[in-house]
Amino acid sequence: MNGYCDVYKHSGKIGPAAYMIPAAGIISAIVLSFIYAYITVYSPVPGYISIIFVLVFALSLGFVISKVCFWGKCRNQVFLNVSSFLIGTFALYFSWIVFIYALFNQNGNTEIELRIFRMFISPGVVWDLIQSTNETGWYSILSWTPSGSALWTFWGIEAIIIVAVPLIISSKVIDSEMFCEKCSDWCVSVEALNLAIPDDDELLKEIKKGDAESLADLDRAPEAEYSYISVVLQYIRVALYYCNGCNVTAGYKLKHVTKKTGNEEKEKEKIENITGLFVLPHDSFEKLSDLSNRQDYDS
Numbered sequence: 001m002n003g004y005c006d007v008y009k010h011s012g013k014i015g016p017a018a019y020m021i022p023a024a025g026i027i028s029a030i031v032l033s034f035i036y037a038y039i040t041v042y043s044p045v046p047g048y049i050s051i052i053f054v055l056v057f058a059l060s061l062g063f064v065i066s067k068v069c070f071w072g073k074c075r076n077q078v079f080l081n082v083s084s085f086l087i088g089t090f091a092l093y094f095s096w097i098v099f100i101y102a103l104f105n106q107n108g109n110t111e112i113e114l115r116i117f118r119m120f121i122s123p124g125v126v127w128d129l130i131q132s133t134n135e136t137g138w139y140s141i142l143s144w145t146p147s148g149s150a151l152w153t154f155w156g157i158e159a160i161i162i163v164a165v166p167l168i169i170s171s172k173v174i175d176s177e178m179f180c181e182k183c184s185d186w187c188v189s190v191e192a193l194n195l196a197i198p199d200d201d202e203l204l205k206e207i208k209k210g211d212a213e214s215l216a217d218l219d220r221a222p223e224a225e226y227s228y229i230s231v232v233l234q235y236i237r238v239a240l241y242y243c244n245g246c247n248v249t250a251g252y253k254l255k256h257v258t259k260k261t262g263n264e265e266k267e268k269e270k271i272e273n274i275t276g277l278f279v280l281p282h283d284s285f286e287k288l289s290d291l292s293n294r295q296d297y298d299s
C-alpha cells in the first residue's frame with residue numbers, strides 16, 4: 001500500500017455558465033417550442049408518432065444545456081440541475097402557449113384574440129384554454145378522438161419527458177469530467193493503457209481504492225493472438241485525464257474490459273467503470289503516461 005489518491009470533486013464554481021446557461025436555455029426553449037408546436041399541429045400523422053416529436057424536443061433542449069455547460073465551464077452540479085429543471089419547465093409552459101396559438105389559428109377561431117406575449121403573462125387564460133381543448137380533444141387516431149382523462153394522461157407523459165429528459169442529461173454531463181482550476185479549462189481524457197487484472201484480490205482492492213503506485217506496477221494486459229476460436233480477454237483499462245495547459249493537473253479512472261475476439265466474429269468489447277475519478281499526483285501521472293506511450297509504441 002502506497003497511499004490512496006484523492007477522489008476528484010468539482011470545485012463548485014459556476015463560471016460564465018451563470019448567465020450562459022439561462023440565456024441559451026431560454027432562447028433554445030423558445031425556438032424549439034415554435035418548431036415543436038407547429039409540427040405537432042400541422043403534422044399529417046398526429047397520434048402516437050408525436051412521442052417522437054416530444055423526445056426530439058426534450059433531447060435537443062438537453063443537448064443545448066450540456067454543450068453550454070461546457071463552454072460556460074460550469075462545475076456546479078446543483079446549479080446545473082436547478083437550471084435544467086427551470087428551463088424544462090419554461091419550455092413546457094412556452095410550448096403550450098405556442099401550441100394553443102397555432103391550434104386556434106389553424107381552426108380559424110376568431111372569438112378569442114390570442115397574442116403569444118399576452119398569454120405568457122396570463123397563466124390563468126392558458127390554463128382555461130388547455131382545459132377547453134381537453135374537453136373536446138383536438139386530433140383523431142383512426143376514429144378515436146382522445147379527450148378527458150386519456151388526453152390528460154398523454155399530456156402528463158409529454159410534460160414529464162420535457163422536464164425530465166434535460167434534467168437527466170445534465171445530471172450526467174460533468175460527472176466524468178475533470179477541470180483544471182489553475183488554467184480554467186477542462187482536462188482532456190485518453191483511454192491510455194490496458195493492464196492485466198492482478199491475481200491477488202487484496203491488491204485489486206487497493207487499486208480500486210485509488211492506489212496509483214501499485215497500479216503502475218501491474219503487468220500489461222495480454223494481447224489477443226490470431227485464433228480460429230473465439231477468445232475472451234479481461235483486463236483493466238486506465239483512462240487518463242490531464243490538463244493540456246499546465247500538464248500538471250491530472251486524474252484517472254479504471255474500467256473493466258471484457259473483449260471477445262476471434263476469427264469468425266467481430267471484436268466485441270464490454271466496458272464497465274470500476275472506479276470513480278481520482279486525482280493523480282504528478283509523478284504517478286508521468287509514470288502512467290510513460291507506460292501508455294510505451295504500449296502505443298510496442299503495439
Ligand SMILES: [Zn+2]
Nearest residue numbers: 180183243246
Ligand atoms: Zn492546467
